[in-house]
Structure formats: C-alpha cells, structure tokens
Amino acid sequence: MDIGQAKQRVDELKQWIEIQNHAYYVLDQPQVSDQEYDQKLRELVLLEEQFPSLVTNDSPTQRVGAEPLPFFNKVKHQEPMLSLGNAFNETDLREFDQRVRKALQVDHVHYVCELKIDGLAVAARYEDGVYTLGATRGDGETGEEITQNLKTIHSLPLRLKESISLEVRGEAYMPKEQFLRLNQQRAERGEPLLANPRNAGAGSLRQLDPKLAAERKLDIFIYAAVLPVEQQATIQSHSQLLDRLEKWGFKVNPCHEKVTDIEGVLRFVEKWQAKRTELPYEIDGIVIKVDRLEWRQRMGNTAKSPRWAIAYKFPAELVETILIDIELNVGRTGVVTPIALLTPVQLAGTTVKRASLHNEDMIREKGLLLGDHVVIKKAGDIIPEVVKVNKEKRTGDERPFVMPTHCPECQSELVRIEGEVALRCQSPDCPAQLIEGLIHFVSRPAMNIEGLGEKVVRQLFQAGLIHDVADLYSLKEEELLALERMGERSVEKLLQAIQTSKSNSLERLLFGLGIRFVGAKGAKILAQKFETMDQLRNATYEQLIVIDEIGPKMAESVQLYFQQEKVKDLLMRLEKVGLNVTYTGPKLSLKEHELTDKRVVLTGTLEKLTRKEATERLEALGAKVTGTVSKKTDLLVAGANAGSKRKKAEQLEITIWDETKLLEMLEKK
Known part of the structure; x- marks a missing residue:
C-alpha cells in the first residue's frame, strides 16, 4: 500500500469511527458490535504507525491522551463566560x-x-x-x-x-x-x-x-x-x-x-x-x-x-442519621475543630459519614448528645452540616460530649484566646499543625509545588523525611524511591517541581509560611512594599501599620513571627538552600503617578487586558483597586457591557475611563 492508498483508507476509517462514536456516545444508539469497532480502530492505529505523516489532531486515535503537560497555559475566551445569578x-x-x-x-x-x-x-x-x-x-x-x-x-x-x-x-x-x-x-x-x-x-x-x-x-x-x-x-x-x-x-x-x-x-x-x-x-x-x-x-x-x-x-436535601461520636481535628494554626462522626447516610448523591461542628459553642447551642438522631444537610450541596437534633427520638441512653483539655495529637494543653470561640493547641511541635502547615506551603496559592499533594506530604512526614518546610529542599532521590508508590518518573518530576519553586517571588513564600492574619493579598502588599525578606523582618511596627490595608492585628502578628528564634533559623535554612527571598513581581512606582492613591473600580469586559493584569498594573502604580462603587471611588474603568456599576458611577459623578484611556495612563511616565 502506497501513501495515497493509505490516506484514502485512513480517511474512510476516521469517518466511519466518528460516525460510530456519535451514535454510541451522543445518540446512545450503538450501530455496530464492540468487536467490529475495535477492529477498525486497530486498523487505523496500524496505518498511522506505518505512515506517521497521516496522523492528524482530529484522528480518533488521539483521544487516548498525550504526554503529561509541564503546566497549563492561559486562554482568553472569545467572549466572557459569565456566572449566573x-x-x-x-x-x-x-x-x-x-x-x-x-x-x-x-x-x-x-x-x-x-x-x-x-x-x-x-x-x-x-x-x-x-x-x-x-x-x-x-x-x-x-x-x-x-x-x-x-x-x-x-x-x-x-x-x-x-x-x-x-x-x-x-x-x-x-x-x-x-x-x-x-x-x-x-x-x-x-x-x-x-x-x-x-x-x-x-x-x-x-x-x-x-x-x-x-x-x-x-x-x-x-x-x-x-x-x-x-x-x-x-x-x-x-x-x-x-x-x-x-x-x-x-x-x-x-x-x-x-x-x-x-x-x-x-x-x-x-x-x-x-x-x-x-x-x-x-x-x-x-x-x-x-x-x-x-x-x-x-x-x-x-x-x-x-x-x-x-x-x-434546588433546596438542600435534609436527611436524618445518628451522631456516633465527635473527634477533634487540629488545623494549621492550631485551631481545634470538632467533627461529627455519623452513621453513613446518602445525601445529595454521596455517602456522608462526617460533618463539621465548627466549635464547642455550636455543640452546646444545638444541645448535641452522643447517640442523638440528627438532621444534616449539605451547605450549597457540598459541605455536610448538622442542622438540628431530633429530641423526640431520644431514649435516655444518649450521653454528653466532654471537650478534651489537651490536644489529641500532641497532648499539649488547649487554650482559648480572649475574644475567640475556638480552642487552640499552641505547641510548635504539634504534628497535626506541622503537616497542615506543610500542605499549605506547597499549595497552589503559595509555593505551588506540583506533585506534592496532601497524601504525599503526609507520607513524607510519617516517613521522617520532612519535619518543616526547609526539609522539602533537602529531599534526595534515593529516599523518595524507597517510598511506596514512588516511581522514577514521579520522583524526577517532584524534585524538579521543588527546585522550580525556589525562584518564586517573595509574596508566595510569605503566604506559604502561614504567618497569622497574612493572606495572599496581605503577603503581596508586604512583598511589594519591603521587596526583600531582610527589609520586612527588620520593619518596625510603625512602618507596618502605616501601610494601607495592613491593620494592627497583621502588623503585630508579622512582628511577633519574625522575632521567634525558630523562625530565624528556618529562614536561614531556606536562604541557604537557595530560595529566592526577593519580590520579583510588578514594582511599585517610586515616583508619584496620577493614579497613585486613587481608588479604582473595574467593570465590564476589557479587550486588551485581563482583569488580573489591569489590577496588577494599577496596584504597581499605587492605586487601590476595589470591587464596589461608592462615594470614596475616584475612578471607574468601564469595558464593554458595563452595567449597574457604571450607572452608579454616573449618579455619583465619578470619573469614568474606557480601556483606551486606561492603557494611555498606565504607559504615562
């Protein structure tokens, strides 16, 4: 068979297979036996192997999946994919x-x-x-x-x-x-x-x-x-x-x-x-x-x-089950959350065995007793939640739950900080907190280390290979290969992802460290303002508190964090293994710009900039981008299909720019 004959047969097979796929997967009306389908598909595979130039992207053989991707590219939609009210x-x-x-x-x-x-x-x-x-x-x-x-x-x-x-x-x-x-x-x-x-x-x-x-x-x-x-x-x-x-x-x-x-x-x-x-x-x-x-x-x-x-x-589905017991879950910040253990029950299409009880006060407010018949629902059809107790079904065999006084993971005494409803374990060596801290550090919004999911983190911790985040950067190939379900390919990819994370900008590291009250936005503000880890950890309370959006709680928390000897040692180890400790994102303008300190709201569809790009460039000039139009708003940038925000801005006589004007001002020196 020459290439001309092969192409004709390949085209015939592709057309035949797509017709059968449509009948089977779309119309739910199979027209041929599985054996005949498999024979034709196998013939196509063999022809494409013999004549590689005939392989096209629309070939049915390409549905099996290509090689793993290194990362996801970003795609701008032809028109916005809006959410629904x-x-x-x-x-x-x-x-x-x-x-x-x-x-x-x-x-x-x-x-x-x-x-x-x-x-x-x-x-x-x-x-x-x-x-x-x-x-x-x-x-x-x-x-x-x-x-x-x-x-x-x-x-x-x-x-x-x-x-x-x-x-x-x-x-x-x-x-x-x-x-x-x-x-x-x-x-x-x-x-x-x-x-x-x-x-x-x-x-x-x-x-x-x-x-x-x-x-x-x-x-x-x-x-x-x-x-x-x-x-x-x-x-x-x-x-x-x-x-x-x-x-x-x-x-x-x-x-x-x-x-x-x-x-x-x-x-x-x-x-x-x-x-x-x-x-x-x-x-x-x-x-x-x-x-x-x-x-x-x-x-x-x-x-x-x-x-x-x-x-x-649809309204949340309600079902009744039995509260068997309550266990405690210790989070990254030491907060102890009670978890209801339930008799398994079907709810909104899934089997539910556990539900959050949030804190000790909720247990008391709902009057929960172990052995109670309880009504549960899924908040937003996602998170199981205990709604109420069916007290009419009590038999007298139910018993109260007594909140432990010590951490279930490390046996340290639990404390309730003034002004908070939650109990906390304050031990820095609590294994539950260490594991949750590691999971947070490697997560997508933080250091974004692909391949280090919760399961792998727990496996590494339990094997004694990591105790804190700095240990991640000392992992060796032979140590990882010795673990269960760790092949050469996955180990190679994991070590490469860890190595790649060393070059992350400072704000990712700050967020990953889990400083109390410092979220992703706070971490970026701090990184932009101080630019290096050294300048941030030497910042005074007065230097922190004057920054817009850095309140007293965050300022005090940042100060206390960097004063800890354990933190000083951790940062020294991270720098020693080569982690970047400098902000490499869009720089804040050092000289006054027309947009500096202006409160800006973006609305409608922008053609040349994504909402994220526009926000980053405005913030780099010292503008404050908010989501709500109010009397304090200085400027509204209105793209295509701008709606109620534009009308409100017009009523308040707020300056309105289109995207062309915005781009012109962003380029202005």
Missing part, C-alpha cells in the same frame, strides 16, 4: 420574570429551561470544523488550556458535520455509574475515595496528565456558542441554537424545554426536582434563559452575570 424559591423566579418583562416592556416571554449539570464549565474552539482548543471557565475572562484533556471525551466531536469556526460552551461531568466504578477501583487499591462526581470530573480535567483524563471516561453536554457572523443571522433563538448544535454533531441535553411563560418554568422546576435522582448524572438545579436572542442583547449583562438568565438552585 441564583434563585432559591418561587418568589425569586417570579421576580426574575417581572424584571425581564419590565426591561423588555412586553407581557409574555418565552423561556428555555435546562438541567443545571453539576460539573465543570468548559469552552471548546473549532476552526473550519476541526477541534483546536479546550479551556476551563477560570475567572470568566481567562481560563486554563485543557485541549488534550477535553479531547479524551468521546462525546465531544473532533470534526464537525459542517466546516464552521466557533467557540462552544458546555458542562463536562462524570456519570454516576462511572463515579461508583472509579471509587470501587480506588477502594480495592487502598486509595482514598473521591468525594463526589463533580469534584472527580473537574479534577480529571484540571490535572496535567491527559492519560488520566482518558481513563476517567467523562461526558459533556454543550449548551451555548459564540457564533460566527454568518450564523448569527440564521439563528434567532436559543432553542434554534440547541437544534443547530445537535446538527453540527454536539451532544445537547435532551431534557430541555421551551415554555411560554413563568408558569411553564415552575412546572419544569417541579418536575425535575422530583425526578433528579433518576438521572444518570448529578444536577443541582435548573437554568432558565430568555429564548429570543435579540431580547438578550437588549437586556445585556451585569459585570458578573447576564440579566436574561438565572439558575434555580
């Missing part, structure tokens, strides 16, 4: 309908109701009908590129049935059956179980190894698109768009419905609230959208959400 009851929905009809000055509005899939919002881009890029929602304007991971979802077409260029939006999710199968496999391997399908699905796409995403067998529903100009004229409504998406080859949730008024919306909500458990995937509500696209344009968006859509959130 929430409704929690019938009154909220009727008020939404009234706002819509008032804004449009009409008596009746047709809506499209869709199931709100509990998954990860993603965008997929196509050029001339071929899949080219995938991204997470991110902050709505900029997401993380997950092209290879998204490609592993078989229901997402790699080539459309029409050669069009567009960006579609959808919800990637893990089916319930696949979630149960995956947890069963993890249990058999002795691995921690995944909390719920949403986290499992999102975690599969937001990790650097596409092969792992391929193994997770995710699915996707497409529900929106940024249309090319030539298509905009032919599609007048959302219901028409959904039909067109299906014709192009996308998987659209079949359980959507066009209704003629708010009464139809309420019937749809009632129907699916009762039937949600029958679905093969998790939903946490209903999305309601104005059907007519022209009306959507007239209504526009606020800075965060469209005015023409709303998400009805």
